[in-house]
Amino acid sequence: xxxxxxxxxxxxxxxxxxxxxxxxxxxxxxxxxxxxxxxxxxxxxxxxxxxxxxxxxxxxxxxxxxxxxxxxxxxxxxxxxxxxxxxxxxxxxxxxxxxxxxxxxxxxxxxxxxxxxxxxxxxxxxxxxxxxxxxxxxxxxxxxxxxxxxxxxxxxxxxxxxxxxxxxxxxxxxxxxxxxxxxxxxx
Numbered sequence: 001x002x003x004x005x006x007x008x009x010x011x012x013x014x015x016x017x018x019x020x021x022x023x024x025x026x027x028x029x030x031x032x033x034x035x036x037x038x039x040x041x042x043x044x045x046x047x048x049x050x051x052x053x054x055x056x057x058x059x060x061x062x063x064x065x066x067x068x069x070x071x072x073x074x075x076x077x078x079x080x081x082x083x084x085x086x087x088x089x090x091x092x093x094x095x096x097x098x099x100x101x102x103x104x105x106x107x108x109x110x111x112x113x114x115x116x117x118x119x120x121x122x123x124x125x126x127x128x129x130x131x132x133x134x135x136x137x138x139x140x141x142x143x144x145x146x147x148x149x150x151x152x153x154x155x156x157x158x159x160x161x162x163x164x165x166x167x168x169x170x171x172x173x174x175x176x177x178x179x180x181x182x183x184x185x186x187x
């Protein structure tokens with residue numbers, strides 16, 4: 001059985017960029033609902049003793065497991081999301097070097113993530129991922145999809161589902177993304 005991960009910060013720690021109310025709804029309602037649904041779907045099945053990553057990989061592209069795949073993906077994606085954000089703490093020297101190699105500067109990477117998030121249609125995720133040979137890329141996934149099944153190592157992400165920002169920004173995704181990426185994303 002899976003448990004909701006513990007947040008690496010207090011509900012009000014991200015204000016004013018993201019309010020405690022948004023964190024509360026996003027984490028305690030949305031993320032918890034995905035965890036609960038995964039636990040319901042795996043009870044008594046071949047999946048009940050697998051890791052989240054194994055469940056995602058084994059259910060990917062199998063219509064009979066679509067609900068499990070999407071919910072497991074959302075749990076995984078949110079786990080990465082909560083660990084991608086915060087004030088102060090940033091990246092290590094190895095990632096800094098890779099960012100310079102592939103994007104030249106952190107600001108260029110931030111702008112690439114912002115651009116991808118603003119133009120993204122619908123709900124999903126914008127990721128910084130590492131591919132073959134250590135190459136960094138910015139990747140968008142829809143709904144519960146995750147870079148794991150595409151052969152990438154997820155490093156961090158931005159949630160562009162409305163529940164991540166609607167209470168604070170309403171329909172102003174661009175304002176949310178710009179504030180989030182420049183002030184909270186750990187790059």
